[in-house]
Amino acid sequence: MTIETVAVGPIAAGDVLVRIRAASLCHTDLEAIEGSLVVKLPAVLGHEAAGEIVELGDDVTDLAIGDRVVLSWNPHCGRCFYCERAQPILCSAFLANGPKGFHFDGRPRLSCDGAPMHQLMYLGGFAEYCVVPAQSAIRVPDTMPFDRAALLGCGVMTGVGAATRIADMRWGAAATVIGCGAVGLSAVQGCRMTGAGAIIAVDPNPARLQLAQAVGATAACGPADAVALTRSLTDGRGSDVVIEAAGRPETFRLSMEAVRPGGQVVWLGKTGVNEDVAFRWGSLMQEKRITRSSYGGAKPAQDFPLLARAYLEGSLKLDEMISAHIRLEEINDGFAALKRGETVRSVIMFQ
Numbered sequence: 001m002t003i004e005t006v007a008v009g010p011i012a013a014g015d016v017l018v019r020i021r022a023a024s025l026c027h028t029d030l031e032a033i034e035g036s037l038v039v040k041l042p043a044v045l046g047h048e049a050a051g052e053i054v055e056l057g058d059d060v061t062d063l064a065i066g067d068r069v070v071l072s073w074n075p076h077c078g079r080c081f082y083c084e085r086a087q088p089i090l091c092s093a094f095l096a097n098g099p100k101g102f103h104f105d106g107r108p109r110l111s112c113d114g115a116p117m118h119q120l121m122y123l124g125g126f127a128e129y130c131v132v133p134a135q136s137a138i139r140v141p142d143t144m145p146f147d148r149a150a151l152l153g154c155g156v157m158t159g160v161g162a163a164t165r166i167a168d169m170r171w172g173a174a175a176t177v178i179g180c181g182a183v184g185l186s187a188v189q190g191c192r193m194t195g196a197g198a199i200i201a202v203d204p205n206p207a208r209l210q211l212a213q214a215v216g217a218t219a220a221c222g223p224a225d226a227v228a229l230t231r232s233l234t235d236g237r238g239s240d241v242v243i244e245a246a247g248r249p250e251t252f253r254l255s256m257e258a259v260r261p262g263g264q265v266v267w268l269g270k271t272g273v274n275e276d277v278a279f280r281w282g283s284l285m286q287e288k289r290i291t292r293s294s295y296g297g298a299k300p301a302q303d304f305p306l307l308a309r310a311y312l313e314g315s316l317k318l319d320e321m322i323s324a325h326i327r328l329e330e331i332n333d334g335f336a337a338l339k340r341g342e343t344v345r346s347v348i349m350f351q
């Protein structure tokens, strides 16, 4: 990535202009950088961001200049086949326009030397300013710090949502969370917030396991011990819910081995879309249910304010997930550190 000056606008009637104050580095940006996620170029990346509203389109009535907002990368039309079925993540307009890297209406909002610029996931948060559809700007309390707020927009929402919106989590349930990056650490917290009894965190990195226990895991181990530990804590059955947040063939397989008969598996991780993943057939039997989710069943307008409140009240731990605050000039080093597994989240602070 390079730092360039980009022209913004014109701002359409349904848009808002957000001055970005903090943006964090997520693996999906890394996929775009490395090419496993195909993005039209030139593009502004960044999709976990928070800032303040500085300009309103003519039709925007429910936001005000100065509002503190977290950005959602899932604008949706509200009336297509999937929206009508309460699956906004599959919205026809969302899926059709996303790969073009333009706005939700299919038109660009940014340009560089007169040529249109693309925006990753309708946002492009690695910038001082960002034009988004008003529905993608979700107001949070003014007391919510920008760096913590940024995390809510993707990784935290996805992980917490897996437990609160996707899994059929019951009070006292046993849950195993595989992978303790930002999404997995958030899934651990979602399990805690929904009243899970045992929460078993799985990761090869001992430092990550310590973090997981600091945010609510009741037990922790490496992948090789995950099935044995889960069974030992569940009378030999396996967990009621297994949340996979690592995105490798072996962790998808592990999720099926660690869940109990009749239990539920939520896959948040992803591997190459053309890659085959093999399973031991017996691990798939016995009435197990698998749900794959991209955004934890996010209902951003409801969930972002709830998540912010949970942080402010102390029940959602975010400070632990911020490994570093960096400047925009350090973004490439930040992604190198993310790739090496050294950071959970680096947050770019804009002055």
Ligand SMILES: [Zn+2]
Residues within 6 Å of the ligand: 076, 077, 078, 079, 080, 081, 082, 083, 084, 088, 090, 091, 092, 093, 094
């Ligand atoms: Zn739709």
Ligand SMILES: [Zn+2]
Residues within 6 Å of the ligand: 026, 027, 028, 029, 047, 048, 154, 155
């Ligand atoms: Zn993300």
